[in-house]
Amino acid sequence: MREALSPPLYLASTSVYRQQLLSKLTTAFTAVKPEVDETPLPAETASQLVHRLALAKANSIASTLQCGLVIGSDQVAVFANEIIGKPHTTENAVKQLTRFSGHTVTFLTGLALVNAETGSAQVVVEPFDVTFRHLSAAEIDAYIAKEQPLDCAGSFKSEGLGITLFSSLNGNDPNSLIGLPLIRLNALLLNEGVNVLL
Template identity: 45%
Template sequence: MSRPSSAAHPASGPWPLLVLGSTSRYRRELLERLRLPFVVASPEVDEQPLPGESPAELALRLALAKAEAVAALMAVREPGRDVVVIGSDQVAELDGEPIGKPGTHERAVAQLRRMSGRSVVFHTAVSVVRPDRGLRHTVIVPVQVRFRELGDAEIETYLRLDRPYDCAGSAKCETLGISLLAAIESDDPTALIGLPLIATSRLLREAGVDPLQMLATTGEARP
């Protein structure tokens, strides 16, 4: 089931219930920056890639699948309630292959050694679904990340300090991982962390949920 965000409570009045279809604390913290009332629900989606599916195609498909899965869940939990669901997924790509979350220290070491001195593309997709209006919009935001040449000692030091084992690519750019990088190229600066807020805000407006209007009418627009 869903649970309230730590930042806000579900919207009341004419606004739909906003739902983040993700258990990622990084995405929750990013969405909280918009100061919108929302709840969080866990999508039940098989994240295995399909045969021949590119990393970008995988991210797009999973973002929409997560949003639709949570929309179906909310239809059961909150029948008749107008909801807007945000789904997102990120897949890193190197040499045309997806790079997942390492999960362990050893896999993180192997990932960073492989990416040392090279460019990796992080495909971050976001989908906004509003079933009552038949709206389903999905976009993808690519981020090109160039790693500097990394030695084994600094890889080991970084991993012991930041422990980024739940992050694709084994680096947290919002913390110490930025020291591993030579450059980041993107039109949407939060995309690399996991939720492109420029694209998300645009899709929300297209779905009839303007963040600034919502804050003004729910009494959340305060200093």
């Protein structure tokens, strides 16, 4: 059993994917649902959006605490200068993957770490490029039926069968594709004096 981190660590997310990722670094954290309106602002770029929402999610939890470090994260896909969100329906997932076939999609993951005691915040935006191979309609239908990626930006789960949709991946941290860039998060934690190895 690992000892609890000091200060306490909070994840401003109820996403099972983000919780599983954070568990690779430490199991000593509490997941809390943030109350944040995720509607994009007028003329807001994808990078500005994930930066703002990651910080807002972390602050929404940090504001209720006396102490502790709060992790916030948000992710969007960008294709043809358009922000691509979660498909929510099979029909939308088919449309997304059909558009992506043979093309590269950039995923932007905003990551924030807020110190609830001092109010200090670190925020980064991690890009990751995914190039899709040419996909047939039958492959797209079969993939969606098997994995049901309706709650995933871009309509795939890279940690599962989604990997079969790609011809290449390009980025610093494949964990960012799933929603939490652990390499950058570890660096932010070290800046706060938290070393998960010690």
